[in-house]
Amino acid sequence: MEIIQKQAEEAVKTMEIIQKQTEEAIKSTDEIQKPTEDTIIDTIIEGIDIVRTFKMGEVEVRALRSVNVRIRRGEFIAIMGPSGSGKTTLLNQLGLLDTPNSGKVIIDGTDTSRLSDSEKGKFRLHNLGYVFQDYALLPELNAMENVYISLIMQGKSKTECESAAAEILSAVGLGDRLQQLPSKMSGGQQQRVSIARALAHSPEVLFADEPCANLDSQTSKEVLDLFEKFNQEKGQTIVMVTHEEWHAEYADRVIRLKDGIIQG
Numbered sequence: 442m443e444i445i446q447k448q449a450e451e452a453v454k455t456m457e458i459i460q461k462q463t464e465e466a467i468k469s470t471d472e473i474q475k476p477t478e479d480t481i482i483d484t485i486i487e488g489i490d491i492v493r494t495f496k497m498g499e500v501e502v503r504a505l506r507s508v509n510v511r512i513r514r515g516e517f518i519a520i521m522g523p524s525g526s527g528k529t530t531l532l533n534q535l536g537l538l539d540t541p542n543s544g545k546v547i548i549d550g551t552d553t554s555r556l557s558d559s560e561k562g563k564f565r566l567h568n569l570g571y572v573f574q575d576y577a578l579l580p581e582l583n584a585m586e587n588v589y590i591s592l593i594m595q596g597k598s599k600t601e602c603e604s605a606a607a608e609i610l611s612a613v614g615l616g617d618r619l620q621q622l623p624s625k626m627s628g629g630q631q632q633r634v635s636i637a638r639a640l641a642h643s644p645e646v647l648f649a650d651e652p653c654a655n656l657d658s659q660t661s662k663e664v665l666d667l668f669e670k671f672n673q674e675k676g677q678t679i680v681m682v683t684h685e686e687w688h689a690e691y692a693d694r695v696i697r698l699k700d701g702i703i704q705g
Contacts, residue, residue, distance in 0.1 A: 483513050483514050484511055484512070484513060484514070485512055485513060485514040485515075485516075485548065485549055485645060485646060485678050486510070486511070486512040486535055486546065486547070486548050486549075486646060486678075486680070487510070487511050487512075487546070487547045488508060488509060488510040488511075488531075488534065488535055488544065488545075488546050488547075489509060489544055489545050489546075489547070490507045490508075490509060490543065490544040490545075491505050491507070491508040491509075491510075491531070491534050491541045491543075491544035491545075491546070492505055492506065492507055492508075492541055492542045492543045492544050493505040493527075493530055493534060493539070493541050493542055493701075494542050503701055504527045504530040504701050505527050505530055505531060505534065505541070505701045506700070506701040506702050507544070508527075508531060508534075508544075508698075508701070508702070508703055509703070510531070510535070510696060510703065512535075512646075512678065512680065513678075514676070514678055515672070515676040515677075515678055516678055516679075516693050516694060517668065517669070517672045517678075517679045517681070517691065517692045517693045517694075518679065518680045518681065518692055518693065518694055518695075518696060519681050519682075519683055519688065519689035519691070519692035519694070519695045519696070520532060520680065520681065520682045520683070520695075520696045520698065521682075521683060521684065521686075521689055521695055521696070521697050521698070522697055522698035522699055522704075523699065524684075526698040526699050526700060526701070527698045527700075527701040528682045528684075528698055529650055529651075529682055530701075531696075531698065532648055532650055532680060532682050534546060535646075535648070535680060536565075536569060536571065536646075536648040536680070537553055537561050537564065537565050537569065538565075538571075548564075548568065548569075548645070548646070549568070549645050551564070566591065566594060566595060567595060567642065568644055568645045568646070569644050569645065569646055569647075569648065570638075570639030570640055570642070570644035570646070570647045570648065571639055571647075571648050571649075571650075572632070572635050572636055572639050572647065572648070572649040572650070572652045573635065573649075573650055573652070574650060574651040574652060574653075574654035574655055575655070576623070576628075576631040576632055576634070576635045577635065578623045578631055578634055578635060578638075579623075580622070580623050580624060581622075582622075582623075583619065583620045583621055583622050584610055584615060584618055584619055584620070584621050584622075584623075584626075584634045584637075585603065585606045585607065585610065585619040585620065586606075587623070587634055587638055588605075588606035588609060588610060588634065588637045588638045588641050589602035589603060589605065589606035589641065590638075591638060591641065591642065592605055592606070592641055592642060595642060605641050605642075606619075606637070606641060607619060609637040609640055609641045610633075610634070610637045612637070612640075613633045613634075613636055613637045613667055614633060614667075615630065615633050615634065615637065618630065627660075628655055628656055628660065629656055629660035629663060629664065632652060632653075632656065632660075632664055633664070633667070635652075636652075636664070636667060636668075640671060640677070645678065646678045646679075646680060647668075647671075647677055647678065647679045647680070648679075648680050648681075649668070649679065649680070649681040649682070650681075650682045651682055651683060651684070652664055652668075652681065652683075653665065653683070653685070653688060661685075661688070665688060665691045668681070668691065669691050679692075
């Protein structure tokens with residue numbers, strides 16, 4: 442009997458070991474599968490079958506032809522292509538500055554095709570940032586005021602706005618020009634103010650349409666270095682249209698368009 446009891450106890454121990462190993466194997470499998478879930482969550486923008494056409498007199502121009510694009514959180518994307526290829530049109534779709542004839546754009550899990558115009562406006566204000574080639578600064582406002590005007594529109598107090606504006610202007614190298622009017626600044630400095638304004642509310646995505654078009658090579662490098670800094674240090678997602686190959690070298694990935702179709 443003692444022998445049988447001893448064998449039974451050993452059998453129980455063996456079963457416990459097997460059960461423990463099985464649980465560890467299941468846990469290990471869960472951990473292996475987890476990156477797949479993270480990859481799904483990691484998508485910040487998805488454009489699905491985007492079609493955009495424009496009427497030019499009696500001629501219909503198909504600017505985008507069923508474009509599909511996916512951008513991961515934290516990516517620095519460059520959109521390139523010849524003149525008329527649909528670069529800015531695609532940026533305007535992804536940035537909710539225009540509405541497609543068909544298809545949809547999903548940003549951070551939100552299907553923006555289901556939003557009203559008013560809801561889209563609020564979504565842009567709180568979640569997206571924009572940098573344009575012409576700077577789009579208000580001439581009668583100084584650097585700090587140009588930056589914090591969008592924060593005031595979000596309902597923040599003046600103290601919060603001034604503090605955030607001063608901090609981001611310092612981050613782009615304009616901490617000593619807070620009270621400067623745009624007319625007293627160089628093109629590069631005005632674009633830095635534009636970048637500060639776009640980043641002041643920590644947007645999910647920063648959209649830049651030819652941000653260096655009106656700048657010389659050295660100033661362009663300084664602006665692109667800023668983009669790279671915020672992308673690498675803050676994980677800022679950036680989508681930038683450019684026609685310069687050396688600008689695209691700053692990006693993690695290049696989306697190339699031709700005749701409204703993504704190439705490759």
